[in-house]
Amino acid sequence: MNVQNAPDPKIPVPRGPLPILPAQRPASMVEITMDGKSVSVPQGSTLLEAARSIGIDTPTLCFLQNLTPVNVCRLCVVEVEGSRALVPACSRQAEPGMVVQTHSERVRLSRRLVLEMLVSSVDISTAPQFQKYMRRFGARPERFGEAAPPAATDERDTAEPGHHHPPEAGAATVAQPVKIDNELYVRDYGKCILCYKCVEACGVDAQNTFAIAVAGRGFGARISTEYNTPLTDSACVYCGNCIGVCPTGALMFRREYEMRQAGTWDESRQTRTDTICPYCGVGCTLTVHVQEERIVKVTSPLDQEITQGHLCIKGRFGWEWVNQKK
Amino acid sequence: MDLHFTGATPAAEEKAAVDGVPLAAIGVRRRYLLPFLHAIQDRVGWISPGALNYVSRVLDVPPAEAFGVADFYGLFSTQQQPPAVAHVCDDIACKAKGADRLRAELQKAQGPEGSSKDGKSTWRRTPCLGLCERAPAALVRVAGERHSEQALAPASASDIRAALQGTQFTPPTLRASVPQMGQAGLTLLRRVGQVNPESLAEYRASGGSLALRRAFEMGPAAVVREMIESKLAGRGGAAFPCGQKWNSMLSAALPRYLICNADESEPGTFKDRVLMEGDPYALIESMIIAGFATGCEQGYLYIRGEYPLARRRLEHAIRECRTQFFLGNNILGSGTRFDIELHVGAGAYICGEETALMNSIEGKRGEPRNKPPLPTQVGLFGKPTIIQNVETLLNVLPIVTEGGKAFAAIGTEPSTGTKLFCLSGHVEKPGVYEVPFGATLRQLLDLAGGIAGSGKLQAVLIGGAAGAFLGPQDLDTPMTFEGTRAAGAALGSAVIMPFDDTVALREILIRIASFFRDESCGQCVPCRIGTVRQEEILQRLAAGKPLLSHATELVMLNEVGQAMRDASICGLGQTASSAIESALARFPVFPGEPSEANR
Amino acid sequence: MGGGTSSYREIEDTDLIVLWGSNARETHPIFFHHVLKGVHNGAKLFVIDPRRTSSAQWTEKWLGLHVGTDIALANAMAREILASGLENRSFIENATSGFDEFAQHVQRYTLEYAENICGVPSGLIRELAHAYARSDRAQICWTLGITEHHNAVDNVLALINLGLLTGHVGRYGSGLNPLRGQNNVQGGGDMGALPDRLPGFQHVENDELRTKFEKAWGVKIPPQRGWHLSGMFDAMERGELKALYVIGENPANSEADAHRTIKLLQGLDILVVQDMLMSKTAEMADVVFPAAAGWCETEGTVTNSERRVQRVRRALAPPAGVRDDIEVLCDLARGMGRDLGQPTSEEIWNELRSLSPVHAGMSYGRLEEMHGLQWPCYDQSHPGEQYLHGRLWARPVIGPLAPFSCVEQEPPVDTLDGEFPIRLTTGRRLDSYNTGVQTSRYASPLRHGETLDLSPEDGKKYGLEEGEIARVVSRRGSVVAPVRFDSGLRPGLAFMTLHFPDQVATNELTIDAVDPKSGTSEFKATAVRIEKAGITEPVPAAV
Structure with missing residues (x-):
């Protein structure tokens, strides 16, 4: 090697200019009317963002700030003047002059029905946000009748699309046995509202592993590995990002699941502390959930630029030794 | 991508089937996912884990995603099944023509749906096969190295069983589908049954290619101008002004693509099938003109998987056109470049929705x-x-040759040109009929020989399962966009399906509800679950076992319908309650309190 | 100052990403999320790695070079860039020194020459050189594939040359980024855990700077640099180093040539280990200070690969008898006669801020509010620098010119021959970390214990079945491990990890050939032979 011309390392490098970041074109503003109020939002903003900017609480289920909106739950629908159907606030962009109603009779009916449909077909016992929404919109899912008997193991996983054989009686549900095939995850698809978030987190929005996808069709649609292969034979790398985005507890860390089964899971006695992952040098923020001086779960904040809520297997699960050394 | 695969490996014949699919050198590779899955299904009768792994490797598609695609389509089976399968239609038109009886016979002879006595053949129910004019219908597919697919209509249990054993039947001539065949004054149906659909030379001898030459002379802008002047409205159901659509393409970025939507799946609809079986070159010529006018060099023709004959004719026609400079880099020496890729659907009504269709072509x-x-x-x-x-698209030919103005002079002010109607159910002479816009429902029923069955009309379904029911009091409704709308219906896919007074309308309604439940893609909540709840309510009403009361069930039905109409992503969910609601509004399907007569 | 020049967000916003000796998909998974966002946004990805790793499977452009031939590749790229006139002349003239000599130096490194040395088709080298030079923005990111060699620093300099030649440094979206393998490797260096630096990269041999610290601390600081890790072991061998205080390191497992390491540790007069867990090194120690887990049982900061100083926080109390590092150190100081009081981590941090200009603006309050800050951050109103070396683009350049370095290709020390024909390289797997002290305690469904990964061709050549136990022999030792086939390996290349030292002591094979400048061992290049072990019993998988 030859570095004769190298600067003397003993002399500190002087302070340089501040980095120049690419110029951001100032977004032009779009004026719309929402619930009779005039709202001005940057071009490209969604109606959801517009609503939130003036304090209108728009309910969402499939929307998450760190994922591409898929607008499938339809809980956030609003009424736009001139549009035949309601539009999803989470993905519809504000256009100049739009006149939007966020709690018209039509909007409230659709939201109530969406809630009733979901709650009458899915176990929401670990999704507390539903209770709040149901009260708010006066949803009465029980009016669709008693639930039909649950599916047998793999029954929903092997159903082919096309003609169905309706159950003798009762409201069809997605109830089915829990899938436990590994030490880290539990999949309880009887709690799945098919919001696509896990598929997005496993896919291009974060992990790009594509271990799961939506399979089946219609009411038989479901989240699945290929041929319902156990996770341990699938592409899954146990980053837990699907669990991180699941809104209903259908996907759950095994530790949490077992504590819930044992009746020892108690969020009111848990603390959450943000710190940095002890493994590689990327610097992922971990939110450490501690109950009785033991780590019970690790998540990551969505608003964190490095992780955007996503972690890898080590950050997500590599804390066991801290509990074990006690 | 760092894909992960299970240990399952493909059998030699599965590998051979995939390797046998010709691939274009360019373009998005994933679009071969459906063609590959078809090749495997055709060869071995199902998509095995090993075969799926092979396809995923070749296309660099995650196997979970490929499985999600295979598992979406009704004509792909992800569970092992016998190589010979009869898909027996039990949809509304066939129901009116004895489909339930056929099913009972088949069950007796062959065993219950899905079962197989010999491990070689089985049968299952299927939604509308688009053979309504010859109902009841069945599609028999036999997988193997020399796989075969044949549509049987009218189908008998014995024919179905013979076809499952390998017997090949000669398809009936198109006369059975086009009662007007050979009559003067036809435009779109002019060549059907009259000109050999397997000869480009005969097509050209019959005036084919005149429109294309004329279009080349006029230039793209002039063609678009004629389209605007013609006031042609789309015939797919949405009735969007075509000229406007074409015009909006002119400023779009390149490359641009043209798609012909031949995924005709609306129950009761079969006109596009007849056109493709009877005049395939005209469709190709229309596509070339549309591509030329809108600046598209690549066209995609997406045909539903249940149309084997139409597909074969189009495959033949496209091949022949390529060799005769009627497709390719220099069409008829004009310097125009255009080609067509044929994509075959796989049993999903939803793929008739334009954006679902695009996803399907993209292998999703x-x-x-x-x-x-x-x-x-x-x-x-x-x-x-x-x-x-x-x-x-076929309307483009007369618009180019005769001019947009002349075209607009036909029909009514907003509904210009001639129109094809699909008459099936209880009519004497079911088939495709072409009339200038403006004919009334009565005139069309008369054209088809009047009401069959008991001869007494109970109700007419207009526009398909996503349409609406009209009654005997509505017979003077003009079958135009504006006329049907005024009557509280919609022209839709121009289905006219009368039912005589012996038909139990509630069974038809339940079948429509089941259809939407089965065909919902499952993406959005209102449609995925709404179609289920709608069917459950109808089942309870039909059984005379309402939950609280008849009235509360109707309130629920109405609310479910409104939520589907308002909040669903696409037209399927938005119209899944329309026929049912229209019937309940017009007819005493389930009278106020359950009575003996309605049980 | 040493650190990655860019930020993760720039990786999403660049035109070309070169991962050089880095399997970020598995070793820096969340950084790889940013890489993939970049790829999905249209960036071209090139991966340079002897193995076709999971990272490399994300691109058609995999340069599968022979282990330890990185300089030949980099120099050939430089030559090709020059030969095609693609260098950034104005940047070179304004901001660099030694260009003419460098241009002369790389003349010998033709594409054909590099193809011969590296085993990479010359067309692919050319393609990378052109793509890199022509991109508006380009990033080179590297990991231990570059630095775990006997000539690690030369390897890094060869990459820096490319950045200087094309002006791909000091601008938004362009940069040179070492991805740090451990959560506070960067922070350790920042804080002066380097033989020649005081905190904030201030040179210990600079009298003025050293005096500043002496004044603040009230002690005399030895005015010359100390030893780096490998230097310490050499000093033990020479008998110059007799007492060792190890904090949070497990050299008994992690150092190359484990036989020698353990012998030297055993020969010390006193070995003190301060660790969270009873590591193998701790087991050998005379005194063990049980330490709290820094990341969740104490307060403090770490610095990541984009120079971001981040707060770690106490989420739970350490077990009884286990103490915060600060407490241990202060008690030790007290025992040695110096009362440092009972400072909090924030008080210590504020002292650091008063002495290290690049950290001056990073109060705990700001670190909290801004999710960490990137150094340099000179005062409380400074936003921190998203990328480094913007000064090189100022006209005239601020501070010293950036020097080109003339570095030569040198093969790995442990040469291949008839007796040891297989190149063994080492690395990490997704679910495990270093010597497995922490990661072995959770039940990973991905873990299959240590294996000898071979190309299927070599498996056939040596008559080995998948799962069969093979013996791996190097010039220093031998181990047995079950065989696993990996089609990402080419014939002649084998792969193992260091994750399961109790099952397979891979470091009994590796060579302690050390880079004289960085003190890093050549973990990436060991010459081995592979034999059938004649063992039928499976080697127990690590739990």
Whole structure:
């Protein structure tokens, strides 16, 4: 090697200019009317963002700030003047002059029905946000009748699309046995509202592993590995990002699941502390959930630029030794 | 991508089937996912884990995603099943023509649906096969190295069983589908049954290619001008002004794509099938003109998987056109470049929705996309795309040769040109009929020989399962866009399906509800679950076992319908309650309190 | 100052990403999320790695070079860039020194020459050189594939040359980024855990700077640099180093040539280990200070690969008898006669801020509010620098010119021959970390214990079945491990990890050939032979 011309390392490098970041074109503003109020939002903003900017609480289920909106739950629908159907606030962009109603009779009916449909077909016992929404919109899912008997193991996983054989009686549900095939995850698809978030987190929005996808069709649609292969034979790398985005507890860390089964899971006695992952040098923020001086779960904040809520297997699960050394 | 695969490996014949699919050198590779799955299904009768792994490796598609696609489509089976399968239609038109009896016979002879005595053949129910004019219908597919697919209509249990054993039947002539065949004054049906559909030379001898030459002389802008002047409205159901759509393409970025939507799946609809079976070159010529006018060099023709004859004719026609400079880099020496890729659907009604269709071509699940953006902005492979259905495209020929003005002079003010109607159910002479816009429902029923069965009309379904029921009091409704709308219906796919007074309308309604439940893609909540609840309510009402009361059930039905109409992503959910609601509004399907008569 | 020049967000916003000796998909998974966002946004990805790793499977452009031939590749790229006139002349003239000599130096490194040395088709080298030079923005990111060699620093300099030649440094979206393998490797260096630096990269041999610290601390600081890790072991061998205080390191497992390491540790007069867990090194120690887990049982900061100083926080109390590092150190100081009081981590941090200009603006309050800050951050109103070396683009350049370095290709020390024909390289797997002290305690469904990964061709050549136990022999030792086939390996290349030292002591094979400048061992290049072990019993998988 030859570095004769190298600067003397003993002399500190002087302070340089501040980095120049690419110029951001100032977004032009779009004026719309929402619930009779005039709202001005940057071009490209969604109606959801517009609503939130003036304090209108728009309910969402499939929307998450760190994922591409898929607008499938339809809980956030609003009424736009001139549009035949309601539009999803989470993905519809504000256009100049739009006149939007966020709690018209039509909007409230659709939201109530969406809630009733979901709650009458899915176990929401670990999704507390539903209770709040149901009260708010006066949803009465029980009016669709008693639930039909649950599916047998793999029954929903092997159903082919096309003609169905309706159950003798009762409201069809997605109830089915829990899938436990590994030490880290539990999949309880009887709690799945098919919001696509896990598929997005496993896919291009974060992990790009594509271990799961939506399979089946219609009411038989479901989240699945290929041929319902156990996770341990699938592409899954146990980053837990699907669990991180699941809104209903259908996907759950095994530790949490077992504590819930044992009746020892108690969020009111848990603390959450943000710190940095002890493994590689990327610097992922971990939110450490501690109950009785033991780590019970690790998540990551969505608003964190490095992780955007996503972690890898080590950050997500590599804390066991801290509990074990006690 | 760092894909992960299970240990399952493909059998030699599965590998051979995939390797035998010809691939274009360019373009998005994933679009071969459905063709590959078809090749495997055709060869071995199901998509095995090993075969799926092979396809996923070749296309660099995650196996979980490939499985999600295979598992979406009704004609692909992800569970092992016998190589010979009869898909027996039990949809509304066939129901009116003895489908239930056929099913009972088949069950007796062959065993229950899905079962197989010999491990070689089985049968299952299927939604409308688009053979309604010859109902009841069945599609028999036999997998193997020399796989065969044949549509049987009218189908008998014995014919179905023979076909499952390998017997080949000669398809009936198109006369059975086009009662007007050979009559003067036909435009779209002019050549059907009259000109050999397997000879480009005969097509050209019959005036084919005149429109194309004329279009080349006029230039793209002039063709679009004529389209605007013609006031042609799309025939797929939405009745969007075509000229406007074409015009909006002219400013779009390149490349642009043209799609012909031949996924005709609306129950009761079969006109596009007849056009493709009877006049395939005309469709190709129309597509070339549309591509030329809108600046598209690549066309995609997406035909439903249940149309084997139409597909074979189009495959033949496209091959022949390529060799005769009627497709390719220099069409008829004009310097125009245009080609067509044929894509075959796989049993999903939803793929008739334009954005679902695009996803299907792209090798994805047929889930509709949210609009906006419109396809003309962001369409197939993310590029500006113009999509039109078969009948719409065929209208381009007379518009180019006769001029937009002359075309607009036919029909009524908003509904210009001639129109094809699909008459099936209880009519004497079911088939496709072509009339200038303006004919009334009565005139069309008369044209088809009047009401069959008991001869007493109970109700007419207009526009398909997503349409509406009219009654005997509505017979003077003009079958135009505006006329049907005024009557509280919609022209839809121009289905006219009368039912005589012996038909139990509630069974038809339950079948329509089941159809939507089965065909919902499952993406959005209102449609995925709404179609289920709608069917459950109808089942309870039909059984005379309402939960609280008849009235509360109707309130629920109404609310479910409104939520589906208002909040669903696409037209499927938005119209899944329309026929049912229209029937309940017009007819005493389930009288106020359950009585003996309604049990 | 040493650190990655860019930020993760720039990786999403660049035109070309070169991962050089880095399997970020598995070793820096969340950084790889940013890489993939970049790829999905249209960036071209090139991966340079002897193995076709999971990272490399994300691109058609995999340069599968022979282990330890990185300089030949980099120099050939430089030559090709020059030969095609693609260098950034104005940047070179304004901001660099030694260009003419460098241009002369790389003349010998033709594409054909590099193809011969590296085993990479010359067309692919050319393609990378052109793509890199022509991109508006380009990033080179590297990991231990570059630095775990006997000539690690030369390897890094060869990459820096490319950045200087094309002006791909000091601008938004362009940069040179070492991805740090451990959560506070960067922070350790920042804080002066380097033989020649005081905190904030201030040179210990600079009298003025050293005096500043002496004044603040009230002690005399030895005015010359100390030893780096490998230097310490050499000093033990020479008998110059007799007492060792190890904090949070497990050299008994992690150092190359484990036989020698353990012998030297055993020969010390006193070995003190301060660790969270009873590591193998701790087991050998005379005194063990049980330490709290820094990341969740104490307060403090770490610095990541984009120079971001981040707060770690106490989420739970350490077990009884286990103490915060600060407490241990202060008690030790007290025992040695110096009362440092009972400072909090924030008080210590504020002292650091008063002495290290690049950290001056990073109060705990700001670190909290801004999710960490990137150094340099000179005062409380300074936003921190998203990328470094913007000064090189100022006209005239601020501070010293950036020097080109003339570095030569040198093969790995442990040469291949008839007796040891297989190149063994080492690395990490997704679910495990270093010597497995922490990661072996959770039940990973991905873990299959240590294996000898071979190309299927070599498996056939040596008559080995998948799962069969093979013996791996190097010039220093031998181990047995079950065989696993990996089609990402080419014939002649084998792969193992260091994750399961109790099952397979891979470091009994590796060579302690050390880079004289960085003190890093050549873990990436060991010459081995592979034999059938004649063992039928499976080697127990690590739990």
